[in-house]
Amino acid sequence: MYKRVSQWDDFTEEGSTLSKLRPEELKKTCDPAQFDFATTAEVQPLKAVIGQERARRAVSFGLDVKDQGYNIFLSGFFGTGRATLAWQLVEDKVQQEPVPGDWCYVFNFRDNNCPRAIKLPAGKGKRLVRDMDRLVDQLRKAIPRAYETQTFELQKNHILSSFYEDASEMYERLSKMAREQGFAISRTQEGISTIPLQDGEPMSQEEFAALDEDERQETVKKSKALQEKLNVILRVYRERERDIKAQVLALEQETARSTIVPYFNALYKAYRDQAEVVTYLEQVHQDILENLDLFGEQEETAQLPLAFFRRMDRRAAFKRYQVNLLADNSILEHAPVIYETNPTYTNLFGAIEYEGEFGVLSTDFTKVRAGAVHRANGGYLILNLLDLFKNPFTWDALKQVLKNQEVRIESVWKNYSTYSLETLEPEPIPVQIKVILIGEPHHYYLLHEWDEDFRKLFKLRADFDVEMARDQEHIEEYARFIKAVCEENGLRHFSREAAARVVDYGTRLSGHQDKLTTLFNRLSEIIHEADVWAAYDGAGVVEASHVLRAIEEKQYRAGMMEEKILALIEDGTLIIDVHGEKVGQINGLAVYVLGEQWFGKPCRITARTFMGEKGLVNIEREIHMSGNIHSKGVLTLTGYLGATYAQDKPLSLSASLTFEQNYQGIEGDSASSAELYAILSSLSGVPIRQGIAVTGSINQNGDIQPIGGVNQKIEGFFKVCRKKGLSGEQGVIIPRQNVVNLMLSHEVIEAVEKGEFHIWAIDHVDQGIEILTGKPAGKKGPNGEFTRNSIHYLVDQQLARWAEQQRNGNRRRYSMEPHLRGRRIRPGRR
Numbered sequence: 001m002y003k004r005v006s007q008w009d010d011f012t013e014e015g016s017t018l019s020k021l022r023p024e025e026l027k028k029t030c031d032p033a034q035f036d037f038a039t040t041a042e043v044q045p046l047k048a049v050i051g052q053e054r055a056r057r058a059v060s061f062g063l064d065v066k067d068q069g070y071n072i073f074l075s076g077f078f079g080t081g082r083a084t085l086a087w088q089l090v091e092d093k094v095q096q097e098p099v100p101g102d103w104c105y106v107f108n109f110r111d112n113n114c115p116r117a118i119k120l121p122a123g124k125g126k127r128l129v130r131d132m133d134r135l136v137d138q139l140r141k142a143i144p145r146a147y148e149t150q151t152f153e154l155q156k157n158h159i160l161s162s163f164y165e166d167a168s169e170m171y172e173r174l175s176k177m178a179r180e181q182g183f184a185i186s187r188t189q190e191g192i193s194t195i196p197l198q199d200g201e202p203m204s205q206e207e208f209a210a211l212d213e214d215e216r217q218e219t220v221k222k223s224k225a226l227q228e229k230l231n232v233i234l235r236v237y238r239e240r241e242r243d244i245k246a247q248v249l250a251l252e253q254e255t256a257r258s259t260i261v262p263y264f265n266a267l268y269k270a271y272r273d274q275a276e277v278v279t280y281l282e283q284v285h286q287d288i289l290e291n292l293d294l295f296g297e298q299e300e301t302a303q304l305p306l307a308f309f310r311r312m313d314r315r316a317a318f319k320r321y322q323v324n325l326l327a328d329n330s331i332l333e334h335a336p337v338i339y340e341t342n343p344t345y346t347n348l349f350g351a352i353e354y355e356g357e358f359g360v361l362s363t364d365f366t367k368v369r370a371g372a373v374h375r376a377n378g379g380y381l382i383l384n385l386l387d388l389f390k391n392p393f394t395w396d397a398l399k400q401v402l403k404n405q406e407v408r409i410e411s412v413w414k415n416y417s418t419y420s421l422e423t424l425e426p427e428p429i430p431v432q433i434k435v436i437l438i439g440e441p442h443h444y445y446l447l448h449e450w451d452e453d454f455r456k457l458f459k460l461r462a463d464f465d466v467e468m469a470r471d472q473e474h475i476e477e478y479a480r481f482i483k484a485v486c487e488e489n490g491l492r493h494f495s496r497e498a499a500a501r502v503v504d505y506g507t508r509l510s511g512h513q514d515k516l517t518t519l520f521n522r523l524s525e526i527i528h529e530a531d532v533w534a535a536y537d538g539a540g541v542v543e544a545s546h547v548l549r550a551i552e553e554k555q556y557r558a559g560m561m562e563e564k565i566l567a568l569i570e571d572g573t574l575i576i577d578v579h580g581e582k583v584g585q586i587n588g589l590a591v592y593v594l595g596e597q598w599f600g601k602p603c604r605i606t607a608r609t610f611m612g613e614k615g616l617v618n619i620e621r622e623i624h625m626s627g628n629i630h631s632k633g634v635l636t637l638t639g640y641l642g643a644t645y646a647q648d649k650p651l652s653l654s655a656s657l658t659f660e661q662n663y664q665g666i667e668g669d670s671a672s673s674a675e676l677y678a679i680l681s682s683l684s685g686v687p688i689r690q691g692i693a694v695t696g697s698i699n700q701n702g703d704i705q706p707i708g709g710v711n712q713k714i715e716g717f718f719k720v721c722r723k724k725g726l727s728g729e730q731g732v733i734i735p736r737q738n739v740v741n742l743m744l745s746h747e748v749i750e751a752v753e754k755g756e757f758h759i760w761a762i763d764h765v766d767q768g769i770e771i772l773t774g775k776p777a778g779k780k781g782p783n784g785e786f787t788r789n790s791i792h793y794l795v796d797q798q799l800a801r802w803a804e805q806q807r808n809g810n811r812r813r814y815s816m817e818p819h820l821r822g823r824r825i826r827p828g829r830r
Contacts, residue, residue, distance in 0.1 A: 019736075019767055021759045023752050026744045028513035030500035034472065035479060039541050041493040046480035048088060049081035051468030051518045058462035059086060063093045063380075063434070069459050071402065071435040075444045076464025079521030082438045083339070083382065085464075090337050090380045090436070097335035100378025103327040103429055104128060105365050107320040109283045115324070115365035117427040118276045123330035128277065129323045131267060132284075136321045139260055139288065143295040146259040147252065155251055163244040170237055174230060182219075183226055196223065256292050260285070284321055294318065319366055326350075326370045326429075327377060336379035340372040343383050344391045348372050348398065350409040352424055368426050373407045377431050385439035398435070399453045407431050467515040470507060474516055478503050478523075485524050491531040497544035502526065505551060508711070508743040522596075526550050558597035562716075565592075565601055570723045574661055576602050577690040578721045578730055584608060584682030586772070587693040588659070588674040589717060589732070590666070591709035598709060600716025602693050604660040605671060607678035611802040612654030616641075616679075627667030636669070637676050639700035640765075644792070645799050648784060652806040653799060655679055669697040670707035676765060677772055684794035688772045691730035692760075693717040696738075702765040706737035711744055718748050718757055726751065731758030733768050766792075 037043055049056075055074070062072040074082040102125025105115040120128060146152060171185075178185045184195045184202050196203045196219050211219065264285050271277040288295070294317055329336065340347060350371035354361040372381060388394050393412050401407050406428040437458065444461060447454040468474055479499045486493050494502070505526055509517035517523070529550035534542040568574040576587065587602045616638055634657060642651050657675050659666055674694040681688045695713050697705040714732045721730045739761050751757035762768050766777035769791050778790025786793035 019760045019762050019771070021739065021742075021752075021761055023749050025739060026742050026749050026752060026759065027504075028470075028507060028743065030475065030503040030507075032496040032500040034475060035496040035499060037479070037496060039493040039495050040479055040483040040486060040499060043476075043480050043483050045484035045487050046477055047484070049085040050477045050481070051474060051516070052081060052085055052464055055082075055085060055462040055464045056089065058460060059089050059436075060093075062460040062462065063089060065460070068402075068405065069456055071458045071460070072437070073444055073458045073461045074436060074438045074464065075441045075461050077440060077466055077519065079519040080464040080466060081518065081520060082464050083384075086382055086436050086438070087337070087339065090382070094335040094337055094379060097379070099329050099332045099334060100336065100432075102126070102325065102329055103370075103374060103377070105324040105326055105368050105426055106280050107322075107365055109287055109320075112320075113424055115368060115424060115426045116280070117326075117429050118274075118280060120274055120277065122332065124271075124274070125323075125325045125328055126330050128271070129325050131270070132321055132323045135263055135267065136318060138263055140295050142259050142263070143256050143292065146255050152251070152255050156248060159244060159247045159251065163240065166240065167237065177229070178226060183223065185230070252292055253289050256295075257289060260288065287320070291317070316364075319364055322366055324366045324368055326368065327374045329378075336376050337382070338372050338376040338379070339382040341384070341387065343372070343388050343394055345393050345397065345412045346371065348394055349401070349407055350374060352409060352411055352426075363424060365424060365426065368409055368424065371407075371409075373401060373431060373433065374429065376433050377407075377429070378433070380434050380436060382436045383438065385437050385443050388437075399457060401431055401433075402435065402457045403453065404428075405431050464518070466518055467510040467512065468518055470503075470510075470514050470516045475503055478506060478516065481520065481523065482527055485527045486531075489528065491527065492534050492540065492542050494527075494530075494542045494547075495544070498530065498542045498547045501544045501547040504743070505547070511708075511711075511741050511743075513740050513743065526554070529554065555597070558595065559599070561592070561594055562597070562599040562601075566719055566723060569602075569720055576604060576720055576724075578724050579727060580690050581687035582690055583685060583687045584678050585690070586674050586678045586681070586688050587690065587717065588671040589693050589695040589713035590671070591712050591716075598712045600709065600713035602717050602720055603662060603671070605657065605674050605678050606660055607655060607657050607675065607682045609653060609655040609679060609682040611652060611805060613652060613806075614654040615651070616653075616655050616657060627665060629669050630667050630671070632669060634672065634675060636672060636698065636700055637679065640676065640698065640702055641679075643700060644702070645796050649800060649803040650806070651799065652803040653683075655682070668707075670695050670709075672696075673698040673704055673765060673768060677768060680769065680791060680795055681773070683798050684773075684791050685798075686773045686775055686791060686794065689729065689774070691721065691727060692733060692772055693731075694733045694768060694772070696733065696735040696762070696768075698765060704735045704762050704764060704768070706735045706741075710734055710738040710741050714742075714759060715745055715748055718751065721757065722747075722751075726756040728756050729758075730756075731760060733760045733762060733771060736761040736763045 055076070059072060059074070062070055072086075074086055076082050099122040101122055102120045104118045104120065104125050106118055108114050108116045175185055182196060264281060267281050268278060271281065346369075348371045350373075351369045352363055353367040353369060354363045355367070356362075383398075388398070397412075408428045409426050411423060435458075441463075447458075479494075479496075482494050482499055482502060485491065502523060503516065506516040506523060507513060509519060509522055526547065530542050530546045533546040533549045533553075537546070539546065565574065569576050577585070578587070584607045586605050588605045589600055590603050591598055591600050616634055638651075641653070645651065657678070659671075671694075673696040676698055677688060677694060693713075695707055695710065697707055699705060714734070717730075717732055721727075742759075748757065752759065760767075760771050762771070769775075769777040773791060776787060776790045778786040778792035780786050780792070786796055
């Protein structure tokens, strides 16, 4: 029986009883009596995101800052309520903000490849579209009717009658003059031609050919002279004809002007406060007067397909008077909030569409389409950063919009296409917008480090925490969250006992007894799944058993790999000892992360020590299977060994450390204390109890430091011990700082209650030594020696012997050197 021989007052053969944890310390459970309801049907549903006060204040402040560059980055993990909080705060903010104006694209009469952008008050864009469509329809009817009035016909006939009289008189004069010279005149498509006469009748080709040469020459000569005179008269006629056409056109324009003025005056009056619209209407007014033929009655005399093409051209010509309403805010009651879930380039910044006509792609200003930036102009745009990065060109284009405060609609492939495509260059539209990006913390840090524009454009970060305090307020809000999920999805309500188990699950996810997780998507999954198990039982309310079943089944579905590893350990393929004692061998604990599934697995760590000067050799590091943090943990052991045992002698030690049957990389320093125990066991020759696994990192002073995944590590080793048989002597040593992280399964807690399994929490390596070996660790006295027969004493004695042997060996080598000096080696001999 070992009694107190070290600094631990409570040391016994069974280990340090004060460091052994009681069952109530292994889990913090929620008492259903904390709730003042029978089921969640009695509580108010949760509407707001909870546990994110820091993020709430940051977002609220960012929304109030109107300066350029104060766009907001929501930094947090999926499920912490980033999008929900942003949407709620923005919706509250925009209630007091005005509705932005509409934006339209109209035909540019000076450059038809550059459509003009016009801004109107909200709702007037749709009105302008209707007004312009109605205007064209009215004018297409009114102008032809105006040309059919008696007044117009009289004026037109008056102009044409004098022309017709003059034309008839001129023709008679020409005919008389030609007959006097022996010719007749004939009208053709090319004009007026002369025909020689014979006996008062037009001469045929045969008769002309029958003339002798002199007569033919004379006839040709006279014909030319007469033709010249005719041409002079015809020029006068054509000038007169042009003048008449101009008079008719002036009459038509004047008639049309007087006809359309009332229509345009009504529009000028309706839009007198919008200078850009008035300018546009004036241009339309002038263009209609210059293209009156579009509004006249068209007689389809041409045959197909010519008539078809003419109709298409006419329809295309009328498009210039249409209005393309790009951003319609007529139905809004406040500034817009747009959450674009598919931020492709065209969805964000708009596009120019094309249509095929007889194998040719064509476009016009009516095919310009808006993007989310246009719809959010004057308001807020919410985007997910990962979705943004999945689409090429969108990130750089978004930064350009925010820097220049304008958005251009253009084809993203214009500069990359190998063929020419008819395209447009619409005027850029000024943008006043605040962008809210949703991403994870490492996204923010990467962009902040490597993207200078990001630092200038997203000056405000809102951090979302993954945990919150486990207090009465937040516990009650958990119940309200359960109620909200049930109401939104038509699920059964939860009893107070079931709600308490959800709270416990939230604590388990947080990894701290005094915390609750804010990963509400994970909680929502359990709520939905518990409802299904309640349905299987035909229960009207979800009970605690259904919640526990949902958690167990969730773990079972994801636990195939863990079960296979346990099977390999059970059949001896993976060699893990949980009974007996071994020198230089210990069970460390590792955590495997496969998606959402975390599980612990014991790993055999062995140490072999021998005399030498190589120090600690980490086999995993030598073959590049060790991560930097693990290598640091191993190197820290050298500092501890030197400080503890090498103050009066050199540390003459070579030691090898390895994780047996480890065929993949290893990272982290949580096994550094276990590695030290294995080394001390090898040096002292004292065996280690194999039924006790160890986790915890160590510093150079021998203090035990906290680690992660403590619940998974304990439960993983417990499952192995249960497979191989619980003996009542098995357990796990953990850092004392990790006690607050314990939220163990009921199987482990029951085993601890029965004394079949134990958990020790320690602060210093000496406590672990005593638990693992059953021997005192030892304390260094004033004379520099450790307590006799303690672990430290045995280790120190072994290192002293090796140091002495090392010195003796060095002296022998040194004493032989003078005999070797000056000796000449003969050729051919060594």
